Amino acid sequence: MKNKIQGLADLDRVIHEPARLMLAMILSTVESADFLFLQRETGLTKGNLSVHLGKLEKAEYVKIEKKFKGKYPLTICRLTPSGRRALSSYRSRMDKALGKRRGA
Amino acid sequence: MKNKIQGLADLDRVIHEPARLMLAMILSTVESADFLFLQRETGLTKGNLSVHLGKLEKAEYVKIEKKFKGKYPLTICRLTPSGRRALSSYRSRMDKALGKRRGA
Numbered sequence: 001m002k003n004k005i006q007g008l009a010d011l012d013r014v015i016h017e018p019a020r021l022m023l024a025m026i027l028s029t030v031e032s033a034d035f036l037f038l039q040r041e042t043g044l045t046k047g048n049l050s051v052h053l054g055k056l057e058k059a060e061y062v063k064i065e066k067k068f069k070g071k072y073p074l075t076i077c078r079l080t081p082s083g084r085r086a087l088s089s090y091r092s093r094m095d096k097a098l099g100k101r102r103g104a
Numbered sequence: 105m106k107n108k109i110q111g112l113a114d115l116d117r118v119i120h121e122p123a124r125l126m127l128a129m130i131l132s133t134v135e136s137a138d139f140l141f142l143q144r145e146t147g148l149t150k151g152n153l154s155v156h157l158g159k160l161e162k163a164e165y166v167k168i169e170k171k172f173k174g175k176y177p178l179t180i181c182r183l184t185p186s187g188r189r190a191l192s193s194y195r196s197r198m199d200k201a202l203g204k205r206r207g208a
Contacts, residue, residue: 005129006147008122016122018112025109025201043110091202097129098195 004096014059015090019044019052024087027062027079035075053077061086108200118163119194123148123156128191131166131183139179157181165190 015024022042027033033041039049056062061083065076079087119128126146131137137145143153160166165187169180183191 005126005145008126008129009147011122016120018115018120021201022109022112025112041109043113094198094202097125098198 007093008097011093012086012090014055014061015086019048020056023052023056024083027077028084028087032076032078038077111197112201115197116190116194118159118165119190123152124160127156127160128183128187131181132188132191136180136182142181
C-alpha cells in the first residue's frame with residue numbers, strides 16, 4: 001500500500017494539471033493537432049490553451065510549429081516521445097494508486 | 105471522447121492535489137487514522153500534513169478530533185460521507201478520462 005500511495009507524491013506536475021492532462025491525452029491519439037481543434041476538444045479559452053501549451057512546450061512534452069495554410073496561420077502541436085513517456089508513466093502511476101482499492 | 109476528456113476540466117481540485125489524494129485514499133480504507141499513522145503512510149512532513157488535512161477539513165471531506173491517550177495527544181482523522189463521495193466521483197472521472205485510450 002505504502003509505495004503505491006506514496007507514488008502520488010512525486011507525480012509529474014506538468015502532466016497532473018487537468019488542462020494539460022486533457023491536452024496530453026488528446027495529443028497522444030493523433031499525429032498532430034492544430035490549435036483550433038485543441039480548443040474545440042478541450043473547451044479551453046484561447047488564452048488558457050496558449051498558456052498550457054506553452055508549459056508543455058517548455059517541458060519538451062509538446063512540439064509546436066507555426067505554419068500557413070494559404071493565408072491562414074496554423075499552430076500545429078505534437079506530443080514528443082518524451083511527452084508520450086511522461087503521460088504513460090503518469091497514467092500507470094495513477095492507475096496503481098487509484099486502482100489499489102477499487103470498489104473499497 | 106470529448107465528454108470524457110472534458111470531464112477533466114472540472115475535477116475536484118481539493119482531491120486532485122497529490123498529497124490530499126494520498127490522504128483521501130488512505131482514509132477511505134480505514135475507519136479513522138491518527139496523525140502519526142498518516143505521516144508515516146504518506147511520507148509528508150508534519151507541516152505539509154497539517155496544511156493538507158486543514159484543507160480537507162475546510163472542504164468538510166475530513167473530520168478531525170483532538171483526543172488524549174493517557175497524556176499523549178492524538179489527532180484522529182476520518183473521511184466524512186461527503187469526502188467519500190468526492191473521492192469516488194474523482195476516481196470514476198479519472199478512470200473514464202485516462203482509461204479511454206488505455207494501451208494507446
